[in-house]
Amino acid sequence: MAVTTAxxxxxxxxxxxxxxxxxxxxxxxxxxxxxxxxxxxxTTGGSAAAQADIRVATDRASLIAALGGDNATNRLNxxxxxxxxxxxxxxxxxxxxxxxxxxxxxxxxxxxxxxLAAYDPATWGRVAPSGPLEEARVRSAANxxxxxxxxxxxxxxxxxxxxxxxxxxxxxxxxxxxxxxxxNVALEDAYDCFPAWTPTDxxxxxxxxxxxxxxxxxxxxxxxxxxxxxxxxxQDSAQPVYFGRPYQVHDGLFDIIRGSDYVTASWNNLFEHxxxxxxxxxxxxxxxxxxxxxxxxxxxxxxxxxxxxxxRFGQVDLYNNFFYQTDEEPFSYSWGVxxxxxxxxxxxxxLRSADLGLDEFVYDxxxxxxxxxxxxxxxxxxxxxxxxxxxxxxxxxxxxLGTDAGWVPVLRGAGVDPTAxxxxxxGAQAGAGKL
Numbered sequence: 001m002a003v004t005t006a007x008x009x010x011x012x013x014x015x016x017x018x019x020x021x022x023x024x025x026x027x028x029x030x031x032x033x034x035x036x037x038x039x040x041x042x043t044t045g046g047s048a049a050a051q052a053d054i055r056v057a058t059d060r061a062s063l064i065a066a067l068g069g070d071n072a073t074n075r076l077n078x079x080x081x082x083x084x085x086x087x088x089x090x091x092x093x094x095x096x097x098x099x100x101x102x103x104x105x106x107x108x109x110x111x112x113x114x115x116l117a118a119y120d121p122a123t124w125g126r127v128a129p130s131g132p133l134e135e136a137r138v139r140s141a142a143n144x145x146x147x148x149x150x151x152x153x154x155x156x157x158x159x160x161x162x163x164x165x166x167x168x169x170x171x172x173x174x175x176x177x178x179x180x181x182x183x184n185v186a187l188e189d190a191y192d193c194f195p196a197w198t199p200t201d202x203x204x205x206x207x208x209x210x211x212x213x214x215x216x217x218x219x220x221x222x223x224x225x226x227x228x229x230x231x232x233x234x235q236d237s238a239q240p241v242y243f244g245r246p247y248q249v250h251d252g253l254f255d256i257i258r259g260s261d262y263v264t265a266s267w268n269n270l271f272e273h274x275x276x277x278x279x280x281x282x283x284x285x286x287x288x289x290x291x292x293x294x295x296x297x298x299x300x301x302x303x304x305x306x307x308x309x310x311x312r313f314g315q316v317d318l319y320n321n322f323f324y325q326t327d328e329e330p331f332s333y334s335w336g337v338x339x340x341x342x343x344x345x346x347x348x349x350x351l352r353s354a355d356l357g358l359d360e361f362v363y364d365x366x367x368x369x370x371x372x373x374x375x376x377x378x379x380x381x382x383x384x385x386x387x388x389x390x391x392x393x394x395x396x397x398x399x400x401l402g403t404d405a406g407w408v409p410v411l412r413g414a415g416v417d418p419t420a421x422x423x424x425x426x427g428a429q430a431g432a433g434k435l
Contacts, residue, residue, distance in 0.1 A: 018054070018084065025435060026054075026082045026159045030181070030223040030264060034413035035295025035317065037264030043221040045157035045181030046082040053081040056161070060093050060150075063167075067152055075175050077153035085185050086161040091148040091170035102193035105143040109136030110194070116242055119197055126199040141194040141210055148190065148211065149173055152180055160184035163433030168232065171211040174219040174260075181223045186432040187213045188232035191249045197242075206245055212252035216260040218287070224263070228432040229253040229270040236274055236330070252278050252307070256294055259287035263294045269431030274305035274330055280312025283339045283366060288313040295411065296321060298422075300430040301334070303327040310336030310365060311343050317409040319346040320417050322426040323361075326353045333360060335389070337367035342405040347374040349422040350389070354379045358392035362401070369402030376419040384420060 018026075030043040037043045046053070055066035063085070064070070068077030092100045109132060119129045129137075150170050152158065154177040160166075166186040174180050192209035199205040213229055216222055231250055239247045253270055255278040256263055270276055277296075280288050292314025301308040302324040309316065323334055337343060350361065358377065362370075376384040394400040417425060428434075 022084070022161065023054070026084065026157055031413060033411050035264030035266065035297060035411050036262050036293040036315075037221060037223045037295065038411055039262045039293065040221055041179070043179055043181060043223045043262070043264070044155075045179060045223065046080045046155055047157065048080040048155070049082045049157070050080070053079055054084075055081070056084045056086055057089060058087050059089055059097055060091055061095065061097065063089055063150065067150070067156070071149075071151055074153050075151040075173070075177060078155050079153070080155040081153075081157070083156065083158045084161045085158060085165040085167065087165070089167045089170075091150065091168065100147065102144075105140055105147070105193055107136040107139040107143070109133065110140045115197075121199055121205065121243055126205070128199065129197055137194050137196070141192070144193050145171075145210065151175060152177065154178045154180065157181040157183070158185065160186070160432055165432065170213075172214045174214075174216045174222060176218045178220040180219065180221075181225070182214070182227060183223075183225045184227065184432050184435045186228040186230075188230055189234045189250075191231075191234055192251070193249075195248055204244060207242070207248040209248050209251040211250075212255045214254045215252070216256045216263065217258040219260045220262050222260070222263045224254070224265045224268060226267045226430070226432060226435050227269075229268065229273070231273050235272060248274070251275055253304075255279075255281070256292065257281035259291045261291040261293055265294070265296050266298050267426075267430045267434070268299045269302070270299065270304060270308075271302035272304070276301065276304040276307045277309035278307050279309050279314050279316055280338060280341070283312065285313075285340070289340070292316070295409070297413075298426050298430060300324060300426050303331075305330040306332045306334075307336060308334040310338060311341040311367075312338035312365075313340045315342045315344070315405075315407055317344050317411070318348060319409075319412070320419075320422050320426070321348045322422050322430070323348060323350045323352075325350065325356060328353055328355050331356060331360075333363035335362050335370070336365045337362065337370050337401055338365040339367060341367045341370070342407055343370040344405050344407065344409055345370065345372045345375070347416050347419040347422065349384070349419050350375065350377040350387075351423065352377060352379060358387055358389055359396045361389045362393035364393075364397065364401055367401065369404055369406065371403065371405040374419050
Protein backbone atom coordinates (compact mmCIF):
# COMPACT_ATOMS: atom_id res chain seq x y z
CA MET A 1 0.00 0.00 0.00
CA ALA A 2 1.27 3.49 -0.77
CA VAL A 3 -0.02 7.01 -0.32
CA THR A 4 0.85 9.77 -2.71
CA THR A 5 0.46 12.49 -0.08
CA ALA A 6 0.57 11.61 3.61
CA UNK A 7 -1.35 14.60 4.94
CA UNK A 8 -2.32 14.45 8.64
CA UNK A 9 -5.85 15.83 8.99
CA UNK A 10 -7.07 17.17 12.31
CA UNK A 11 -10.12 18.92 10.94
CA UNK A 12 -12.82 18.13 8.42
CA UNK A 13 -10.57 19.23 5.59
CA UNK A 14 -10.47 17.70 2.13
CA UNK A 15 -9.56 14.04 2.07
CA UNK A 16 -5.96 13.13 1.19
CA UNK A 17 -5.11 11.69 -2.17
CA UNK A 18 -4.27 8.00 -1.96
CA UNK A 19 -3.29 5.55 -4.63
CA UNK A 20 -6.05 3.64 -6.33
CA UNK A 21 -4.66 0.40 -4.94
CA UNK A 22 -4.64 1.66 -1.35
CA UNK A 23 -8.17 2.95 -1.63
CA UNK A 24 -9.40 -0.27 -3.24
CA UNK A 25 -7.93 -2.23 -0.33
CA UNK A 26 -9.54 0.12 2.19
CA UNK A 27 -12.93 -0.33 0.54
CA UNK A 28 -12.77 -4.12 0.77
CA UNK A 29 -15.54 -5.76 2.77
CA UNK A 30 -15.59 -9.06 4.59
CA UNK A 31 -16.32 -11.67 1.90
CA UNK A 32 -19.66 -13.41 2.07
CA UNK A 33 -19.49 -16.58 4.13
CA UNK A 34 -16.15 -15.68 5.76
CA UNK A 35 -16.94 -16.58 9.32
CA UNK A 36 -19.48 -15.31 11.78
CA UNK A 37 -18.68 -11.69 10.89
CA UNK A 38 -20.41 -12.25 7.56
CA UNK A 39 -23.70 -13.25 9.21
CA UNK A 40 -26.63 -10.94 9.73
CA UNK A 41 -26.11 -7.76 7.75
CA UNK A 42 -22.47 -8.65 7.02
CA THR A 43 -19.44 -6.47 7.67
CA THR A 44 -18.66 -3.67 5.22
CA GLY A 45 -17.04 -1.15 7.57
CA GLY A 46 -16.45 2.24 5.98
CA SER A 47 -16.45 0.93 2.41
CA ALA A 48 -19.18 3.41 1.44
CA ALA A 49 -17.25 6.42 2.75
CA ALA A 50 -17.52 9.63 0.77
CA GLN A 51 -14.27 11.24 -0.33
CA ALA A 52 -14.52 13.82 2.47
CA ASP A 53 -14.64 11.02 5.05
CA ILE A 54 -11.37 9.37 4.03
CA ARG A 55 -8.58 10.56 6.31
CA VAL A 56 -4.95 9.86 7.20
CA ALA A 57 -3.95 9.72 10.88
CA THR A 58 -0.35 10.24 11.91
CA ASP A 59 -0.74 10.93 15.63
CA ARG A 60 -3.30 10.66 18.43
CA ALA A 61 -4.93 14.00 17.64
CA SER A 62 -5.38 13.28 13.94
CA LEU A 63 -6.65 9.77 14.72
CA ILE A 64 -9.39 11.14 16.95
CA ALA A 65 -10.18 13.83 14.37
CA ALA A 66 -10.48 11.22 11.64
CA LEU A 67 -12.83 9.16 13.79
CA GLY A 68 -15.20 12.10 14.18
CA GLY A 69 -13.41 14.86 16.07
CA ASP A 70 -14.28 14.26 19.73
CA ASN A 71 -13.25 11.11 21.58
CA ALA A 72 -16.16 11.59 23.98
CA THR A 73 -18.71 11.29 21.18
CA ASN A 74 -16.90 9.41 18.40
CA ARG A 75 -18.62 6.17 19.46
CA LEU A 76 -21.88 7.72 18.25
CA ASN A 77 -20.47 8.81 14.89
CA UNK A 78 -21.94 6.34 12.41
CA UNK A 79 -20.93 8.19 9.26
CA UNK A 80 -19.19 5.74 6.90
CA UNK A 81 -15.48 6.55 7.18
CA UNK A 82 -12.07 5.20 6.24
CA UNK A 83 -9.12 6.02 8.48
CA UNK A 84 -5.66 5.28 7.17
CA UNK A 85 -3.02 4.91 9.91
CA UNK A 86 0.53 5.72 8.92
CA UNK A 87 3.74 5.71 10.92
CA UNK A 88 3.74 5.41 14.71
CA UNK A 89 0.87 6.74 16.81
CA UNK A 90 1.40 6.88 20.60
CA UNK A 91 -1.72 7.25 22.75
CA UNK A 92 0.24 8.41 25.80
CA UNK A 93 0.66 12.02 24.66
CA UNK A 94 -1.01 15.30 25.55
CA UNK A 95 -3.02 17.41 23.13
CA UNK A 96 0.17 19.02 21.84
CA UNK A 97 1.76 15.62 21.17
CA UNK A 98 4.13 15.69 24.14
CA UNK A 99 4.86 12.31 25.71
CA UNK A 100 3.09 11.49 28.97
CA UNK A 101 4.57 9.19 31.62
CA UNK A 102 2.82 7.46 34.50
CA UNK A 103 3.75 10.29 36.86
CA UNK A 104 1.78 12.68 34.67
CA UNK A 105 -1.41 10.69 35.27
CA UNK A 106 -0.86 10.14 39.01
CA UNK A 107 -3.25 11.78 41.44
CA UNK A 108 -1.46 13.92 44.06
CA UNK A 109 -2.59 11.48 46.73
CA UNK A 110 -1.06 8.40 45.05
CA UNK A 111 2.38 6.84 44.99
CA UNK A 112 3.28 3.23 44.36
CA UNK A 113 5.63 3.13 47.35
CA UNK A 114 2.86 4.32 49.65
CA UNK A 115 0.43 1.85 48.10
CA LEU A 116 2.78 -1.07 48.63
CA ALA A 117 3.41 -0.04 52.24
CA ALA A 118 -0.27 0.44 53.02
CA TYR A 119 -1.71 -2.73 51.49
CA ASP A 120 0.99 -5.29 52.20
CA PRO A 121 -0.99 -8.45 53.05
CA ALA A 122 1.34 -9.05 56.00
CA THR A 123 -0.14 -6.01 57.71
CA TRP A 124 -3.31 -5.12 55.78
CA GLY A 125 -4.57 -8.69 55.52
CA ARG A 126 -6.39 -10.45 52.70
CA VAL A 127 -9.13 -7.89 52.19
CA ALA A 128 -9.57 -5.49 49.31
CA PRO A 129 -7.68 -2.18 49.54
CA SER A 130 -9.84 0.74 50.67
CA GLY A 131 -9.47 4.27 51.90
CA PRO A 132 -7.92 7.47 50.52
CA LEU A 133 -4.87 5.83 48.94
CA GLU A 134 -6.94 3.30 46.98
CA GLU A 135 -9.29 6.11 45.95
CA ALA A 136 -6.28 8.06 44.69
CA ARG A 137 -5.17 5.03 42.66
CA VAL A 138 -8.62 4.82 41.09
CA ARG A 139 -8.49 8.53 40.17
CA SER A 140 -5.02 8.06 38.71
CA ALA A 141 -6.23 5.13 36.60
CA ALA A 142 -9.17 7.21 35.37
CA ASN A 143 -6.77 9.93 34.25
CA UNK A 144 -4.85 7.48 32.09
CA UNK A 145 -8.02 5.82 30.79
CA UNK A 146 -9.38 9.15 29.58
CA UNK A 147 -6.25 9.62 27.49
CA UNK A 148 -5.56 6.18 26.02
CA UNK A 149 -9.05 4.77 25.44
CA UNK A 150 -9.85 5.50 21.79
CA UNK A 151 -13.49 5.07 20.74
CA UNK A 152 -14.49 3.99 17.24
CA UNK A 153 -17.96 4.49 15.76
CA UNK A 154 -20.05 2.27 13.54
CA UNK A 155 -19.46 1.94 9.78
CA UNK A 156 -15.72 2.52 10.11
CA UNK A 157 -12.66 0.98 8.48
CA UNK A 158 -9.28 1.55 10.12
CA UNK A 159 -6.43 0.34 7.95
CA UNK A 160 -2.66 0.71 8.12
CA UNK A 161 -0.69 2.21 5.25
CA UNK A 162 2.33 0.19 4.27
CA UNK A 163 4.19 -2.21 6.51
CA UNK A 164 4.83 -0.12 9.61
CA UNK A 165 1.54 1.40 10.77
CA UNK A 166 1.64 1.12 14.57
CA UNK A 167 -0.50 2.28 17.48
CA UNK A 168 1.09 1.94 20.93
CA UNK A 169 -0.31 2.41 24.40
CA UNK A 170 -3.95 2.60 23.29
CA UNK A 171 -7.04 0.70 24.35
CA UNK A 172 -9.02 0.69 21.10
CA UNK A 173 -12.74 0.40 21.94
CA UNK A 174 -15.52 -0.92 19.75
CA UNK A 175 -18.24 -0.13 22.28
CA UNK A 176 -21.93 -0.68 21.38
CA UNK A 177 -21.19 -0.22 17.68
CA UNK A 178 -21.67 -2.26 14.55
CA UNK A 179 -20.01 -2.78 11.18
CA UNK A 180 -16.35 -2.07 11.95
CA UNK A 181 -13.19 -3.27 10.17
CA UNK A 182 -9.63 -3.11 11.54
CA UNK A 183 -6.80 -4.23 9.25
CA ASN A 184 -3.05 -4.06 8.79
CA VAL A 185 -2.16 -2.27 12.04
CA ALA A 186 0.37 -3.27 14.72
CA LEU A 187 -1.19 -2.70 18.14
CA GLU A 188 1.30 -2.67 21.00
CA ASP A 189 1.58 -2.31 24.74
CA ALA A 190 -1.67 -1.04 26.24
CA TYR A 191 -0.01 -0.79 29.64
CA ASP A 192 -1.71 0.21 32.88
CA CYS A 193 0.25 2.61 35.08
CA PHE A 194 -1.88 1.80 38.12
CA PRO A 195 -2.65 -1.94 38.48
CA ALA A 196 -5.01 -2.90 41.29
CA TRP A 197 -4.05 -5.35 44.02
CA THR A 198 -6.75 -8.01 44.46
CA PRO A 199 -5.79 -10.15 47.46
CA THR A 200 -8.69 -12.58 46.99
CA ASP A 201 -7.91 -13.36 43.32
CA UNK A 202 -6.52 -16.90 43.48
CA UNK A 203 -4.74 -18.48 46.40
CA UNK A 204 -2.10 -15.77 46.74
CA UNK A 205 -3.79 -12.70 45.28
CA UNK A 206 -3.00 -11.01 41.97
CA UNK A 207 -2.29 -7.66 40.39
CA UNK A 208 -4.93 -6.84 37.80
CA UNK A 209 -4.81 -4.29 35.00
CA UNK A 210 -7.54 -2.31 33.35
CA UNK A 211 -6.70 -1.95 29.66
CA UNK A 212 -7.01 -4.33 26.73
CA UNK A 213 -5.27 -3.56 23.47
CA UNK A 214 -8.54 -4.08 21.57
CA UNK A 215 -11.92 -4.42 23.28
CA UNK A 216 -15.20 -5.38 21.66
CA UNK A 217 -18.06 -4.73 24.06
CA UNK A 218 -21.60 -5.16 22.71
CA UNK A 219 -20.13 -4.81 19.22
CA UNK A 220 -21.74 -6.52 16.24
CA UNK A 221 -20.43 -7.41 12.77
CA UNK A 222 -16.71 -6.84 13.17
CA UNK A 223 -13.79 -7.97 11.01
CA UNK A 224 -10.29 -7.87 12.56
CA UNK A 225 -7.80 -8.94 9.92
CA UNK A 226 -4.03 -8.97 9.33
CA UNK A 227 -3.12 -7.12 12.52
CA UNK A 228 -0.29 -7.68 14.98
CA UNK A 229 -0.93 -7.71 18.73
CA UNK A 230 1.91 -7.69 21.24
CA UNK A 231 3.34 -6.02 24.34
CA UNK A 232 6.34 -4.86 22.32
CA UNK A 233 9.41 -4.18 24.43
CA UNK A 234 7.38 -3.90 27.65
CA GLN A 235 7.07 -7.60 28.45
CA ASP A 236 5.33 -8.82 31.59
CA SER A 237 8.32 -11.04 32.27
CA ALA A 238 10.36 -7.87 32.89
CA GLN A 239 7.95 -6.47 35.49
CA PRO A 240 8.79 -6.52 39.22
CA VAL A 241 7.20 -8.79 41.81
CA TYR A 242 5.24 -7.23 44.66
CA PHE A 243 3.49 -9.12 47.46
CA GLY A 244 4.94 -12.28 45.94
CA ARG A 245 3.00 -11.83 42.68
CA PRO A 246 4.01 -10.40 39.25
CA TYR A 247 3.10 -6.75 38.84
CA GLN A 248 0.75 -7.28 35.88
CA VAL A 249 0.54 -4.13 33.73
CA HIS A 250 -1.42 -5.66 30.83
CA ASP A 251 -4.90 -7.13 30.57
CA GLY A 252 -6.23 -8.69 27.37
CA LEU A 253 -4.73 -8.40 23.92
CA PHE A 254 -8.07 -8.78 22.13
CA ASP A 255 -11.22 -9.31 24.21
CA ILE A 256 -14.74 -9.90 22.89
CA ILE A 257 -17.27 -9.38 25.67
CA ARG A 258 -20.70 -8.19 26.87
CA GLY A 259 -22.94 -9.49 24.13
CA SER A 260 -20.65 -8.85 21.18
CA ASP A 261 -21.68 -10.94 18.20
CA TYR A 262 -20.84 -11.84 14.59
CA VAL A 263 -17.07 -11.41 14.68
CA THR A 264 -14.43 -12.73 12.29
CA ALA A 265 -10.75 -12.48 13.32
CA SER A 266 -8.43 -13.68 10.57
CA TRP A 267 -4.75 -13.66 9.75
CA ASN A 268 -3.69 -11.89 12.95
CA ASN A 269 -0.39 -12.39 14.77
CA LEU A 270 -0.78 -12.42 18.56
CA PHE A 271 2.38 -13.06 20.53
CA GLU A 272 4.29 -12.70 23.80
CA HIS A 273 1.41 -11.77 26.07
CA UNK A 274 -0.31 -13.47 29.00
CA UNK A 275 -4.11 -12.91 28.93
CA UNK A 276 -4.59 -13.12 25.19
CA UNK A 277 -8.24 -13.42 24.10
CA UNK A 278 -11.28 -13.55 26.36
CA UNK A 279 -14.62 -14.29 24.72
CA UNK A 280 -17.32 -13.61 27.32
CA UNK A 281 -16.50 -11.74 30.51
CA UNK A 282 -18.72 -13.35 33.14
CA UNK A 283 -20.10 -16.76 34.10
CA UNK A 284 -23.50 -15.24 34.81
CA UNK A 285 -26.05 -15.78 32.02
CA UNK A 286 -27.24 -12.49 30.60
CA UNK A 287 -26.48 -10.49 27.47
CA UNK A 288 -23.95 -13.09 26.27
CA UNK A 289 -26.48 -15.90 25.91
CA UNK A 290 -27.17 -16.57 22.24
CA UNK A 291 -24.37 -14.22 21.17
CA UNK A 292 -20.55 -14.23 21.18
CA UNK A 293 -20.53 -15.98 17.81
CA UNK A 294 -16.92 -15.66 16.71
CA UNK A 295 -14.75 -17.17 13.97
CA UNK A 296 -10.97 -17.35 14.46
CA UNK A 297 -9.08 -18.57 11.41
CA UNK A 298 -5.50 -18.40 10.17
CA UNK A 299 -4.25 -16.58 13.25
CA UNK A 300 -0.86 -17.15 14.86
CA UNK A 301 -0.77 -17.44 18.66
CA UNK A 302 2.89 -17.45 19.66
CA UNK A 303 4.25 -17.88 23.18
CA UNK A 304 1.15 -16.57 24.90
CA UNK A 305 0.29 -17.49 28.46
CA UNK A 306 -3.41 -18.29 28.33
CA UNK A 307 -6.80 -17.53 26.73
CA UNK A 308 -6.10 -18.54 23.14
CA UNK A 309 -9.05 -18.25 23.44
CA UNK A 310 -11.00 -18.65 26.70
CA UNK A 311 -14.69 -18.97 25.79
CA ARG A 312 -17.96 -18.53 27.61
CA PHE A 313 -21.42 -19.02 26.06
CA GLY A 314 -20.49 -18.38 22.44
CA GLN A 315 -20.33 -20.64 19.40
CA VAL A 316 -16.67 -20.13 18.52
CA ASP A 317 -15.21 -21.59 15.33
CA LEU A 318 -11.43 -22.07 15.65
CA TYR A 319 -9.87 -23.40 12.48
CA ASN A 320 -6.52 -23.31 10.66
CA ASN A 321 -4.76 -21.44 13.47
CA PHE A 322 -1.06 -21.86 14.24
CA PHE A 323 -0.20 -22.28 17.91
CA TYR A 324 3.51 -21.74 18.53
CA GLN A 325 4.36 -22.51 22.13
CA THR A 326 8.08 -22.97 22.73
CA ASP A 327 8.29 -21.03 26.03
CA GLU A 328 7.18 -22.78 29.20
CA GLU A 329 6.76 -19.52 31.10
CA PRO A 330 4.21 -18.05 31.60
CA PHE A 331 2.18 -20.70 29.71
CA SER A 332 -0.81 -22.19 31.52
CA TYR A 333 -3.23 -23.33 28.75
CA SER A 334 -4.54 -22.42 25.28
CA TRP A 335 -8.20 -23.41 24.86
CA GLY A 336 -10.41 -22.46 27.79
CA VAL A 337 -13.74 -24.29 27.79
CA UNK A 338 -16.01 -22.08 29.86
CA UNK A 339 -19.62 -21.93 31.00
CA UNK A 340 -22.10 -22.84 28.24
CA UNK A 341 -19.36 -22.53 25.64
CA UNK A 342 -19.45 -24.28 22.28
CA UNK A 343 -15.89 -24.32 20.91
CA UNK A 344 -15.35 -26.08 17.57
CA UNK A 345 -11.65 -26.57 16.76
CA UNK A 346 -10.66 -27.95 13.37
CA UNK A 347 -7.33 -28.39 11.57
CA UNK A 348 -5.22 -26.37 13.98
CA UNK A 349 -1.44 -26.88 14.21
CA UNK A 350 0.59 -26.88 17.42
CA LEU A 351 4.34 -26.43 17.61
CA ARG A 352 5.35 -27.01 21.22
CA SER A 353 8.21 -27.42 23.61
CA ALA A 354 8.79 -30.99 24.75
CA ASP A 355 8.43 -29.68 28.31
CA LEU A 356 4.77 -28.87 27.70
CA GLY A 357 2.48 -31.87 27.94
CA LEU A 358 -0.30 -32.31 25.40
CA ASP A 359 -2.77 -32.46 28.28
CA GLU A 360 -1.94 -28.85 29.24
CA PHE A 361 -3.46 -27.14 26.21
CA VAL A 362 -7.14 -27.54 27.14
CA TYR A 363 -8.55 -26.21 30.40
CA ASP A 364 -12.01 -26.69 31.88
CA UNK A 365 -13.42 -23.36 33.08
CA UNK A 366 -16.84 -24.80 33.84
CA UNK A 367 -17.79 -25.99 30.37
CA UNK A 368 -19.15 -29.37 29.38
CA UNK A 369 -17.88 -30.14 25.85
CA UNK A 370 -16.01 -29.04 22.77
CA UNK A 371 -15.37 -30.47 19.31
CA UNK A 372 -11.83 -31.10 18.06
CA UNK A 373 -10.94 -32.41 14.61
CA UNK A 374 -7.71 -32.68 12.68
CA UNK A 375 -5.12 -31.29 15.12
CA UNK A 376 -1.46 -31.88 14.31
CA UNK A 377 1.35 -31.31 16.83
CA UNK A 378 5.09 -31.18 16.50
CA UNK A 379 7.96 -30.84 18.96
CA UNK A 380 10.70 -28.59 17.60
CA UNK A 381 11.70 -29.74 14.11
CA UNK A 382 10.24 -33.19 14.63
CA UNK A 383 7.59 -34.90 12.56
CA UNK A 384 3.99 -33.62 12.93
CA UNK A 385 1.69 -36.23 14.46
CA UNK A 386 -2.10 -36.33 14.74
CA UNK A 387 -3.25 -35.62 18.28
CA UNK A 388 -6.40 -34.84 20.20
CA UNK A 389 -5.65 -32.20 22.81
CA UNK A 390 -9.10 -32.81 24.26
CA UNK A 391 -8.48 -36.55 24.63
CA UNK A 392 -5.10 -35.86 26.23
CA UNK A 393 -6.79 -33.54 28.72
CA UNK A 394 -9.50 -36.05 29.51
CA UNK A 395 -6.90 -38.77 30.09
CA UNK A 396 -5.42 -36.86 33.04
CA UNK A 397 -8.37 -34.85 34.37
CA UNK A 398 -11.78 -35.56 35.86
CA UNK A 399 -14.52 -35.04 35.01
CA UNK A 400 -14.10 -35.50 31.28
CA LEU A 401 -15.19 -32.85 28.82
CA GLY A 402 -17.57 -34.13 26.16
CA THR A 403 -16.46 -34.35 22.55
CA ASP A 404 -19.44 -32.72 20.80
CA ALA A 405 -19.92 -28.95 21.02
CA GLY A 406 -23.45 -29.37 19.66
CA TRP A 407 -23.08 -27.47 16.39
CA VAL A 408 -21.19 -27.60 13.10
CA PRO A 409 -19.83 -24.39 11.49
CA VAL A 410 -20.90 -23.60 7.94
CA LEU A 411 -19.42 -20.11 7.42
CA ARG A 412 -15.95 -21.14 6.30
CA GLY A 413 -15.26 -18.81 3.36
CA ALA A 414 -12.86 -20.49 0.94
CA GLY A 415 -12.87 -23.66 3.01
CA VAL A 416 -10.55 -25.33 5.49
CA ASP A 417 -6.89 -25.87 4.66
CA PRO A 418 -5.13 -29.16 5.42
CA THR A 419 -3.56 -28.91 8.85
CA ALA A 420 -0.08 -29.64 7.52
CA UNK A 421 -0.24 -26.48 5.40
CA UNK A 422 -1.03 -24.19 8.33
CA UNK A 423 2.46 -23.38 9.73
CA UNK A 424 3.93 -22.22 6.43
CA UNK A 425 0.80 -20.44 5.24
CA UNK A 426 -0.04 -18.66 8.47
CA GLY A 427 3.59 -17.99 9.31
CA ALA A 428 4.11 -16.23 6.01
CA GLN A 429 0.85 -14.30 5.79
CA ALA A 430 -0.46 -13.49 9.28
CA GLY A 431 0.04 -10.10 10.86
CA ALA A 432 0.33 -6.44 9.91
CA GLY A 433 2.33 -5.56 6.83
CA LYS A 434 1.23 -8.67 4.95
CA LEU A 435 -1.66 -7.25 2.93
